[in-house]
Amino acid sequence: MRICVLRAGLAYKEKCLTIFLKLGVVIMKKYQLFASGYTAGQPREGVALFELEGTEIRKVWGWKGMTNPSYILPVGNCLYGVEEQPGQASVIKLPLEPLGRKMQRFLVPGSGLCHLSCQGERLYAAGYAGGTLTGLKGENGEVCAFYQHQGHSANPVRQEKAHVHSSLPSPDGSELLVADLGLDRLFRYSIGKNGGLALNPAEPWVSIPPGQGPRHFAFHPRGQWLYLVNELEKTLYGFQYRGTEEKIQLFGEYDISQPKTEGSLAADVHFTPDGNWLYVSVRGTDRVFCFHCQENGQLEAAGDFSSGGQGPRSFHISPDGQFLAAANQVSGNIVVFPLNQATGALEEKTAEFSFQEVSCVKFWGTSV
Numbered sequence: 394m395r396i397c398v399l400r401a402g403l404a405y406k407e408k409c410l411t412i413f414l415k416l417g418v419v420i421m422k423k424y425q426l427f428a429s430g431y432t433a434g435q436p437r438e439g440v441a442l443f444e445l446e447g448t449e450i451r452k453v454w455g456w457k458g459m460t461n462p463s464y465i466l467p468v469g470n471c472l473y474g475v476e477e478q479p480g481q482a483s484v485i486k487l488p489l490e491p492l493g494r495k496m497q498r499f500l501v502p503g504s505g506l507c508h509l510s511c512q513g514e515r516l517y518a519a520g521y522a523g524g525t526l527t528g529l530k531g532e533n534g535e536v537c538a539f540y541q542h543q544g545h546s547a548n549p550v551r552q553e554k555a556h557v558h559s560s561l562p563s564p565d566g567s568e569l570l571v572a573d574l575g576l577d578r579l580f581r582y583s584i585g586k587n588g589g590l591a592l593n594p595a596e597p598w599v600s601i602p603p604g605q606g607p608r609h610f611a612f613h614p615r616g617q618w619l620y621l622v623n624e625l626e627k628t629l630y631g632f633q634y635r636g637t638e639e640k641i642q643l644f645g646e647y648d649i650s651q652p653k654t655e656g657s658l659a660a661d662v663h664f665t666p667d668g669n670w671l672y673v674s675v676r677g678t679d680r681v682f683c684f685h686c687q688e689n690g691q692l693e694a695a696g697d698f699s700s701g702g703q704g705p706r707s708f709h710i711s712p713d714g715q716f717l718a719a720a721n722q723v724s725g726n727i728v729v730f731p732l733n734q735a736t737g738a739l740e741e742k743t744a745e746f747s748f749q750e751v752s753c754v755k756f757w758g759t760s761v
Contacts, residue, residue: 401748424711425453426718428727429462430475431750440474440487442757443746445716445729450744452494459485463752466509466516468531476507479522482506484736499534503527508609510569515588517569522587524555526571527586537588546577547603548625556663558624559609565617567637568593572607574624579607584638596640599632614668616668617689622662622673626650629662629673629682631690647684647692654678660673661707665714670695670737672717674705681705681719683737698739701728707753716743721756727754 423476424445432439439462443454446682462485463477472487475645482503482558488494495528505522515537518527542555546678556575563570567670569590571580581593592598598646601607606625612634613619619641621630631645650658664671664686679700684692700708702721717739718729726747730739 418628421712424713424716426709426727426729427465427467427472427755427757428748428751429465429751429753430725430748431461431463431477431752432459432614433750434460434478440465440472441748442492445744448744450729450746451677452575456487456496456537458496463506464508465753465755466511467755467757468511468516471531473509473511473516473531474519475509477507477521478506480504481519482520482523482525482527484509484516484518484534486531486534486641499529499535499538501527501529501534504730508559510562512566512569512584512587515584517562519559519571521556521558521574524557524573525574526560526582526590528590530588538590540582540590542573542576543579545575546575548606549631551575551606551625552577552604560605561610561612563634563637563734564612565709567634569620570610572610572621574606574608577601577603577605577607579610579621579641581637581641593637595638595717600643601630604743611664611671612663613665613690614645614664620662621670622649622659624659625677627657627659628663629659629684631692631709633690645691647694649673649682649697650677651697652678660705663710664711665710665732666712670732672708672710674700674708675717676704676706676723679703679705680722681708681717681739685737695737698712701742701745702726709749709755711756712758716756717753720748720751720755722751725751725753726751 440454462474465474486497503520503525507521508519528666546552560571578598605623608624610621627650629647658744680697683695700719702724705722707720707728708724731745
């Protein structure tokens with residue numbers, strides 16, 4: 394009954410919005426954003442929910458008692474996150490309806506968790522420090538898969554061992570792709586019926602040139618291309634993706650290293666919902682690069698823009714593609730930019746707020 398009422402309410406809002414737009418009435422949308430940040434290794438408030446309306450932003454809720462929640466992921470009526478700590482691994486679950494319900498913490502195998510992805514009822518946690526990949530059930534934390542990668546690559550400081558940095562399910566949900574910065578590999582795991590994982594026999598992994606350091610990647614909304622950001626050499630690779638039984642083919646390499654700045658590191662990557670624009674952040678130069686995606690998947694550079702702070706570790710795009718929120722870890726601020734729909738440019742910031750050592754920002758959705 395509650396779901397039906399909610400759907401009816403949303404349908405009514407959409408109908409009203411259509412009428413107002415026809416009348417030329419300007420409607421101000423409200424956007425909700427989650428933010429998380431490092432807590433200096435001490436349990437304290439590390440996650441908060443904010444509401445943005447125009448240039449006004451207010452804090453809706455804060456969650457206490459967590460340590461270094463480096464990554465968060467809204468899934469349905471819950472917010473999940475990982476606590477990045479050496480020698481241990483924990484996933485947190487924060488119910489959102491209603492706000493304020495007790496947090497759950499799932500202790501799982503792994504170490505130094507830094508990323509979460511979701512496929513169906515299962516979560517997959519990447520462990521940077523331990524080179525681990527852990528699958529678990531979102532409802533109760535029951536572990537369904539665990540792998541620990543072994544090996545090293547060219548960079549003696551950053552690639553002395555495996556460093557699993559992120560994962561994403563394929564568009565059809567049949568396999569999980571996993572970026573290992575330490576091994577210069579993009580792994581391909583087939584997802585079993587109960588969330589278990591097994592290396593894809595057709596192609597267990599895609600080898601990345603030594604020293605690149607694959608970090609994060611994004612699928613195009615149409616599903617046939619994926620784009621991988623390499624943290625260490627600040628490059629962006631475009632791959633053709635044809636499904637689980639076909640090999641992944643490299644078709645393009647794009648430079649995001651300018652201007653040259655010692656110690657700069659590439660970070661995050663996201664598409665707009667329509668697939669027209671791809672954005673990539675780079676720390677050190679503190680830029681957000683924009684690319685226009687062509688009909689054949691090739692990218693055309695469309696400019697680079699200030700992130701509005703220092704160290705844009707994370708950014709996210711609103712579900713309607715109208716705004717980009719950049720989380721600048723070093724300067725401890727989140728800056729919201731309108732996106733020019735014709736050029737992809739980040740326009741003058743519309744809002745800014747402080748969040749100490751912010752590591753991740755996510756939009757939750759929009760409402761009228």
